[in-house]
Amino acid sequence: MAKETAVGAEGVPFELEVERGKIRELARATLSSHPAYMKDERPVSPPTFLTTMFFWEEHTPGSNPWHRVELDPKRGMHAEQEYVFFGPPPRAGTRLVGRSRIESVTHKEGRRGGRLTFAVMVTEFRDATTGALVAEARMTGVETERPPQEGETR
Amino acid sequence: MSPTWDELAEGASAPPRTVGPLTRTDFVRYQGASGDMNPVHHDEPFARAAGYEAPLGVGMFHAGVLATWATDWLGPENVRAFKVRWKEAVWPGDVLRFSGKVVRRYEQAGERRVDLELACTREGGGVAVQGWATFVVV
Numbered sequence: 001m002a003k004e005t006a007v008g009a010e011g012v013p014f015e016l017e018v019e020r021g022k023i024r025e026l027a028r029a030t031l032s033s034h035p036a037y038m039k040d041e042r043p044v045s046p047p048t049f050l051t052t053m054f055f056w057e058e059h060t061p062g063s064n065p066w067h068r069v070e071l072d073p074k075r076g077m078h079a080e081q082e083y084v085f086f087g088p089p090p091r092a093g094t095r096l097v098g099r100s101r102i103e104s105v106t107h108k109e110g111r112r113g114g115r116l117t118f119a120v121m122v123t124e125f126r127d128a129t130t131g132a133l134v135a136e137a138r139m140t141g142v143e144t145e146r147p148p149q150e151g152e153t154r
Numbered sequence: 155m156s157p158t159w160d161e162l163a164e165g166a167s168a169p170p171r172t173v174g175p176l177t178r179t180d181f182v183r184y185q186g187a188s189g190d191m192n193p194v195h196h197d198e199p200f201a202r203a204a205g206y207e208a209p210l211g212v213g214m215f216h217a218g219v220l221a222t223w224a225t226d227w228l229g230p231e232n233v234r235a236f237k238v239r240w241k242e243a244v245w246p247g248d249v250l251r252f253s254g255k256v257v258r259r260y261e262q263a264g265e266r267r268v269d270l271e272l273a274c275t276r277e278g279g280g281v282a283v284q285g286w287a288t289f290v291v292v
Contacts, residue, residue, distance in 0.1 A: 022187075029187035030218030031173060036230040047221040047236040047287075051214055054189045078213050082237035089233060138237075 002117040006068035010101040014060035020092035069119040080140035095128035114145035156229040167255040168227040174249035184215035211244030223252040228289040235288040249277035266291040
């Protein structure tokens with residue numbers, strides 16, 4: 001059962017360096033061959049690039065507050081994901097500082113009965129040099145009251 | 155060349171892209187790149203023990219391909235927002251269709267912007283991912 005007491009929990013800041021090779025790798029894995037990713041010396045990163053934050057968070061203990069929500073892994077899944085950019089997406093060579101917090105834990109009745117619990121974590125990314133807000137990631141996880149049945153969708 | 159402001163009236167679109175049949179390799183390549191190594195997406199015995207008949211598609215993989223469809227059309231440097239909601243699971247062998255259109259064209263803070271609605275649809279199935287994006291038009 002997801003914990004409402006997790007709302008407001010904040011992780012410690014973590015560093016994320018936007019790397020050219022990682023941009024190519026993620027662009028290729030998402031089936032893009034756009035020259036802006038493959039040929040530019042300082043390419044912008046793809047829209048979902050910041051998902052690679054997990055490579056960086058795991059080296060900074062206490063940076064990811066998501067576990068505080070205690071979503072049941074057997075009944076939990078990724079429901080929504082959003083990225084907002086306050087200018088062009090960060091380019092290779094940019095050093096970012098990310099900071100995550102639990103924004104909300106809410107409940108809703110599912111269409112086929114059973115209560116759904118939604119939890120949202122927001123991660124702010126700032127330029128490590130200037131402190132300017134560069135991007136925001138918003139992850140929504142959902143937990144069902146009982147495991148989904150065969151062929152059932154939300 | 156990205157399309158111009160005049161070409162991006164409400165309802166404007168680009169040709170859909172069809173991808174697939176999806177392979178386990180598509181999932182594994184994405185998992186390695188993203189760092190999400192959840193075995194349910196590549197380890198057949200693990201996926202079966204979890205109640206699935208095959209490795210479950212990686213939601214962020216086809217969400218990422220949906221983002222690719224949009225940035226290939228309107229330019230990687232111009233994206234300002236991208237959001238997805240997962241609706242239906244995806245499996246190896248699925249053929250996916252990626253599409254979208256302009257739903258709003260406006261000026262904000264001296265910038266020309268368009269909002270898009272996007273979809274990733276399973277051939278012979280339903281919508282796997284609904285998406286929304288905002289791009290500046292230069």
